Amino acid sequence: MAAFSISEQPAKVAPNTQTNPKNWHIRDDPITWKNWHKHVNWIHATLLLSTPLIALYGLLMFEIQRKTAIWAVFYYYITGLGITAGHHRLWAHRAYKVSRPFEIFLILACSGAVEGSIRWWCKGHRAHHRWTDTDADPYNADKGLIYSHIGWMLLKQNPNRVGKADISDLNADPLIMFQHKNYWIFALFMGFLFPTMVAGFGWGDWRGGFFFAAVLRLVFVHHATFCVNSLAHYLGDTPFDDRRSPRDHFITALLSLGEGYHNFHHEFPMDYRNAVKFYQYDPTKWLIRFLSYFGVAHHLKKFPENEINKSMIIMKQKKLDREKLKLDWGKPLDKLPIYTFEQYVEYAKENNWICIEGVIHDVSEFIEEHPGGRSILTASIGKDMTASFNGGVYDHSNAARNLMASLRVGIVAGGGEVECRKTK
Amino acid sequence: MAAFSISEQPAKVAPNTQTNPKNWHIRDDPITWKNWHKHVNWIHATLLLSTPLIALYGLLMFEIQRKTAIWAVFYYYITGLGITAGHHRLWAHRAYKVSRPFEIFLILACSGAVEGSIRWWCKGHRAHHRWTDTDADPYNADKGLIYSHIGWMLLKQNPNRVGKADISDLNADPLIMFQHKNYWIFALFMGFLFPTMVAGFGWGDWRGGFFFAAVLRLVFVHHATFCVNSLAHYLGDTPFDDRRSPRDHFITALLSLGEGYHNFHHEFPMDYRNAVKFYQYDPTKWLIRFLSYFGVAHHLKKFPENEINKSMIIMKQKKLDREKLKLDWGKPLDKLPIYTFEQYVEYAKENNWICIEGVIHDVSEFIEEHPGGRSILTASIGKDMTASFNGGVYDHSNAARNLMASLRVGIVAGGGEVECRKTK
Ligand code: HEM
Ligand code: HEM
Ligand SMILES: [Fe+2]
Ligand SMILES: [Fe+2]
Ligand SMILES: [Fe+2]
Ligand SMILES: [Fe+2]
Numbered sequence: 028m029a030a031f032s033i034s035e036q037p038a039k040v041a042p043n044t045q046t047n048p049k050n051w052h053i054r055d056d057p058i059t060w061k062n063w064h065k066h067v068n069w070i071h072a073t074l075l076l077s078t079p080l081i082a083l084y085g086l087l088m089f090e091i092q093r094k095t096a097i098w099a100v101f102y103y104y105i106t107g108l109g110i111t112a113g114h115h116r117l118w119a120h121r122a123y124k125v126s127r128p129f130e131i132f133l134i135l136a137c138s139g140a141v142e143g144s145i146r147w148w149c150k151g152h153r154a155h156h157r158w159t160d161t162d163a164d165p166y167n168a169d170k171g172l173i174y175s176h177i178g179w180m181l182l183k184q185n186p187n188r189v190g191k192a193d194i195s196d197l198n199a200d201p202l203i204m205f206q207h208k209n210y211w212i213f214a215l216f217m218g219f220l221f222p223t224m225v226a227g228f229g230w231g232d233w234r235g236g237f238f239f240a241a242v243l244r245l246v247f248v249h250h251a252t253f254c255v256n257s258l259a260h261y262l263g264d265t266p267f268d269d270r271r272s273p274r275d276h277f278i279t280a281l282l283s284l285g286e287g288y289h290n291f292h293h294e295f296p297m298d299y300r301n302a303v304k305f306y307q308y309d310p311t312k313w314l315i316r317f318l319s320y321f322g323v324a325h326h327l328k329k330f331p332e333n334e335i336n337k338s339m340i341i342m343k344q345k346k347l348d349r350e351k352l353k354l355d356w357g358k359p360l361d362k363l364p365i366y367t368f369e370q371y372v373e374y375a376k377e378n379n380w381i382c383i384e385g386v387i388h389d390v391s392e393f394i395e396e397h398p399g400g401r402s403i404l405t406a407s408i409g410k411d412m413t414a415s416f417n418g419g420v421y422d423h424s425n426a427a428r429n430l431m432a433s434l435r436v437g438i439v440a441g442g443g444e445v446e447c448r449k450t451k
Numbered sequence: 452m453a454a455f456s457i458s459e460q461p462a463k464v465a466p467n468t469q470t471n472p473k474n475w476h477i478r479d480d481p482i483t484w485k486n487w488h489k490h491v492n493w494i495h496a497t498l499l500l501s502t503p504l505i506a507l508y509g510l511l512m513f514e515i516q517r518k519t520a521i522w523a524v525f526y527y528y529i530t531g532l533g534i535t536a537g538h539h540r541l542w543a544h545r546a547y548k549v550s551r552p553f554e555i556f557l558i559l560a561c562s563g564a565v566e567g568s569i570r571w572w573c574k575g576h577r578a579h580h581r582w583t584d585t586d587a588d589p590y591n592a593d594k595g596l597i598y599s600h601i602g603w604m605l606l607k608q609n610p611n612r613v614g615k616a617d618i619s620d621l622n623a624d625p626l627i628m629f630q631h632k633n634y635w636i637f638a639l640f641m642g643f644l645f646p647t648m649v650a651g652f653g654w655g656d657w658r659g660g661f662f663f664a665a666v667l668r669l670v671f672v673h674h675a676t677f678c679v680n681s682l683a684h685y686l687g688d689t690p691f692d693d694r695r696s697p698r699d700h701f702i703t704a705l706l707s708l709g710e711g712y713h714n715f716h717h718e719f720p721m722d723y724r725n726a727v728k729f730y731q732y733d734p735t736k737w738l739i740r741f742l743s744y745f746g747v748a749h750h751l752k753k754f755p756e757n758e759i760n761k762s763m764i765i766m767k768q769k770k771l772d773r774e775k776l777k778l779d780w781g782k783p784l785d786k787l788p789i790y791t792f793e794q795y796v797e798y799a800k801e802n803n804w805i806c807i808e809g810v811i812h813d814v815s816e817f818i819e820e821h822p823g824g825r826s827i828l829t830a831s832i833g834k835d836m837t838a839s840f841n842g843g844v845y846d847h848s849n850a851a852r853n854l855m856a857s858l859r860v861g862i863v864a865g866g867g868e869v870e871c872r873k874t875k
Contacts, residue, residue: 157845193824268849294850297822330850333779337853340778343771350764355757398721400617421581425692426718426754429761 052185071180074141075249082246085238095226095235099244102139102222104284106244109136110252111284111311118197119149122299123315124326134206139217140248144207146197153192155256156296159271163190168260168272176250176257218245254282259289267294267338269345277308285309294338295330303335357432360386365438368411375409378436383416385442388434411439476609495604498565499673506670509662519650519659523668526563526646528708530668533560534676535708535735542621543573546723547739548750558630563641564672568631570621577616579680580720583695587614592684592696600674600681642669678706683713691718691762693769701732709733718762719754727759781856784810789862792835799833802860807840809866812858835863 053065091099113133116122125133134145142148151165158164165184166175197203206213219241226236263276273293280287280302288302288309302309318324363386366374371382379391381404390397390404397404399421407415416423416431423431482490515523537557540546549557558569566572575589582588589608590599621627630637643665650660687700697717704711704726712726712733726733742748787810790798795806803815805828814821814828821828823845831839840847840855847855 270849294848331854334850334853334857336774336778337780338848338850340771340774341849341853347764347767347771350760354760354764356761424718424762425694425765426758426762429758429765430755433758 050187052187053183054185054188058182066182068181068183075177075180078242078249079246082238082243085234085243089234089238091239092230092232092235094230095232095239098222098226098229098236099240102225102240103244103247105136106139106217107248107251107284108311108314109133109138110140110142110248111286112314113137114142114145114148115152115255115286116299116311116315118145118203119152120296121196122297122328123319123324125318125324126322129318129323130202134202135213135217138206138210138213139221140252141214141218141245142249142252144210144213145203146194146207147210149197150192150194151189153194154190156293157192158190159273159293161190162188165189166256168256172257172261175260176253179256251283252286254279255286255289258282259287263287263290265290266342267291267335269342280308285311285313291335295335297328298330299327300329355433356429357435360435360438363387363435363438365440367440371437371439372409379408380436381407381409382411382413382439383431384413385439386435387437387439388431389436390434393430393434474611476611477607478609478612482606490606492605492607499601499604502666502673503670506662506667509658509667513658513662515663516654516656516659518654519656519663522646522650522653522660523664526649526664527668527671529560530563530641531672531675531708532735532738533557533562534564534566534672535710536738537561538564538566538569538572539576539679539710540723540735540739542569542627543576544720545620546721546752547743547748549742549748550746553742553747554626558626559637559641562630562634562637563645564676565638565642565669566673566676568634568637569627570618570631571634573621574616574618575613577618578614580717581616582614583697583717585614586612589613590680592680596681596685599684600677603680675707676710678703679710679713682706683711687711687714689714690766691715691759693766704732709735709737715759719759721752722754723751724753779857780853781859784859784862787811787859787862789864791864795861795863796833803832804860805831805833806835806837806863807855808837809863810859811861811863812855813860814858817854817858 053062056062058066114137117125117130117133137145155164155166160167160169166179168175170178219237222240222244223233223236226240227233258279259274259276260272261274262279263274265274267275267290271293273289275288275290277287279289285308286292286301288307291303292298292301299315300309300312302312315324315327319327366387368382371380371387374380375382379389379394380387381390382388390408394401394404403420415421477486477489480486538561541549541554541557561569579588579590584591584593590603592599594602643661646664646668647657647660650664651657682703683698683700684696685698686703687698689698691714695717697713699712699714701711703713709732710716710725712731715727716722716725723739724733724736726736739748739751743751790811792806795804795811798804799806803813803818804811805814806812814832818825818828827844839845
């Protein structure tokens with residue numbers, strides 16, 4: 028394996044997803060007017076479609092109180108970070124470790140985002156990383172922006188299709204399993220009751236607490252984090268690897284609490300950062316780093332900078348190589364006929380040949396164009412002008428060197444006029 | 452010569468400048484308090500130092516009339532373009548051809564810039580291109596910003612030092628020779644009398660015509676065009692070739708009527724453009740192109756786009772190669788010991804070796820860090836995991852590939868486990 032070799036295959040096959048005809052699943056049938064209701068995941072659909080409607084109703088009917096607005100925004104960050112710092116970076120990727128009390132706080136926070144149990148979320152997410160852009164990827168970006176944003180939840184998934192992921196670590200964690208088993212209690216309480224109660228007991232705004240701090244806030248958290256599966260696989264650059272769909276974009280980062288540097292993230296998933304540059308927007312990283320100063324977060328994993336730079340350089344090389352392919356670099360040397368130096372001298376006059384660096388150039392068309400003058404080229408025909416070309420007379424530019432390559436017609440055996448080989 | 456090969460030598464030797472002790476010249480002595488007046492080129496010094504003083508006097512003593520100001524700016528462009536479109540691109544580089552009447556207009560215009568006869572200017576400029584950054588370059592940028600801006604004119608030059616340039620074409624041109632022989636008449640008339648007379652006869656402002664349209668305007672034209680020898684060899688990028696000092700910068704272009712894309716220009720001197728991109732500032736190019744629509748300018752020379760792009764790509768490659776050198780790419784394959792597959796299997800257990808793509812990797816330190824899990828790596832020890840690594844189990848990213856390179860410890864003879872070579 029050469030240091031700079033790059034695999035060009037798209038690598039989109041998920042090897043563990045042979046469909047067994049015995050395991051028939053509704054998803055194997057196309058969606059029709061007759062069977063569509065069997066395709067719908069009714070629990071997800073009810074949650075995801077009713078919340079925006081309820082929030083809209085609240086927005087149209089009632090004024091938002093100042094205190095409730097502040098609380099809603101604050102709780103948006105708490106629960107949003109519960110997903111990005113908790114679900115995603117801590118549990119799905121094990122990018123850092125936290126103290127037990129803070130883990131409990133995170134479990135409560137992420138439950139308020141109502142995106143499924145930690146165990147369920149991480150299982151899907153690990154499969155997403157392992158089988159990115161294949162049929163085994165639960166939010167396969169190849170199926171379109173809407174599918175990867177929300178469609179994959181609204182429709183039933185064939186469990187045999189989704190890639191298997193190792194979640195033995197989560198299964199072994201009693202806290203994670205407790206949340207998983209009692210998930211609807213956690214979700215109901217942290218997602219709806221708690222935000223309503225804070226506003227209700229706090230400043231008497233029960234209604235605002237429900238419509239805005241609970242439901243409207245939830246809609247925002249949902250779509251912000253869903254963007255990581257949709258927008259982050261469509262919008263932006265691929266500075267680290269372009270074999271798959273994840274992309275880096277500032278806008279996605281803004282929307283998703285810093286998860287928008289997704290090309291980096293798929294390349295270095297166990298890095299606690301999604302953005303490496305200090306000027307990039309990654310508040311989740313900032314939070315984790317801040318907590319680490321107090322020992323609350325620790326064992327922050329960082330991929331070595333050397334390796335990160337290597338990925339970037341390989342991508343730059345790949346882009347440059349593509350640009351190179353668009354240009355004419357002259358006939359490759361191994362495709363040229365070989366002449367002895369004596370043959371070269373013999374044929375040179377009638378063909379306007381000049382030998383430079385062991386290569387014969389036909390200057391017939393170029394003589395009139397030569398910036399160094401016509402006569403100087405005419406006088407060079409049939410000679411070895413290597414030294415003259417390289418500074419003996421004039422040290423030519425790269426441009427001249429490239430131009431020369433396009434005039435190649437042959438090779439001189441032995442590389443040119445060699446003193447010791449001269450016959451007289 | 453490989454298509455992408457780049458010469459790394461600085462190439463700063465001018466081969467035709469052996470100093471002959473018999474040809475002693477004042478410049479061979481250092482400047483001292485005693486001999487400095489012998490070093491000074493008094494004609495140049497008088498012109499170049501008196502004009503700014505006269506202009507300053509005029510600015511302090513008299514108001515500028517509106518009409519005179521407009522005329523001065525207009526004449527600045529006429530005479531400035533006389534230098535850039537005339538001296539430089541037409542006569543020094545023969546980048547295009549013009550009709551005789553327009554050539555006469557250009558001769559008058561450039562005479563008004565008072566920068567020496569066309570013949571003298573082009574001789575020096577051709578030497579500058581041929582011997583850039585060497586002792587034979589009359590405005591050698593290696594001698595400092597001030598020397599290349601104005602110092603080279605204020606001091607006498609050793610004519611044996613300055614590189615010889617072929618100006619047979621100019622010597623053969625009767626118009627050019629006529630201007631050369633009668634230069635001081637041309638310069639005096641076009642530089643001072645004509646601009647004064649226009650303002651004097653035109654709107655009675657003889658004094659303003661002299662101080663502003665003649666002298667102040669001249670100072671601006673001088674320093675604008677001098678910047679091409681100074682600033683254009685110091686400020687900016689080298690997108691086409693970095694072996695010599697010329698550089699591309701927007702600011703230099705703004706100051707010098709478009710001559711600031713000087714890295715391009717030294718690489719493609721016979722191109723009538725200095726800026727290739729439409730959004731770059733090159734009014735001299737715009738003028739030439741405009742004139743070509745009326746047949747006044749014709750035979751505009753352009754270097755093929757393919758060659759221009761090649762130069763740019765070679766420079767990008769050079770920069771990328773330098774970045775590559777800064778990183779650790781793992782031990783080169785030809786520096787690794789070679790084992791038979793049987794030896795590999797034998798030693799693997801105790802050393803934690805995994806063979807992938809014919810290369811043996813020591814994963815002792817990495818087992819705990821492997822994002823795909825500890826057990827999967829432990830189970831891979833002593834086997835050929837090429838297929839698993841490349842998608843059989845998981846298709847690894849470029850990052851993983853690079854990381855793997857840093858774990859190399861040996862090579863398997865024959866490239867890995869080969870079916871046909873198995874003993875049983
Ligand atoms: C096929 C081979 C050649 C090609 C493609 C070529 C191309 C060029 C080009 C593009 C330039 C412009 C300046 C630059 O880009 O460096 C140039 C200048 C020049 N070339 Fe060549 N050249 C060739 C062979 C030669 C040879 C064999 C000689 C000498 C015996 C020579 C002598 C010169 C000189 C003296 C100049 C300087 C022009 C000046 O700036 O005054 N060239 N050549
Ligand atoms: C020394 C060799 C190896 C290195 C340096 C390495 C490195 C990595 C890295 C960096 C990842 C993270 C994802 C990525 O960047 O692609 C990864 C993931 C993985 N590796 Fe390896 N690996 C090696 C060998 C293997 C072998 C031999 C296997 C299988 C037998 C394997 C199985 C996996 C799996 C299944 C994952 C997926 C983790 C997930 O996203 O769920 N690795 N490996
Ligand atoms: Fe993703
Ligand atoms: Fe992830
Ligand atoms: Fe220059
Ligand atoms: Fe030039």
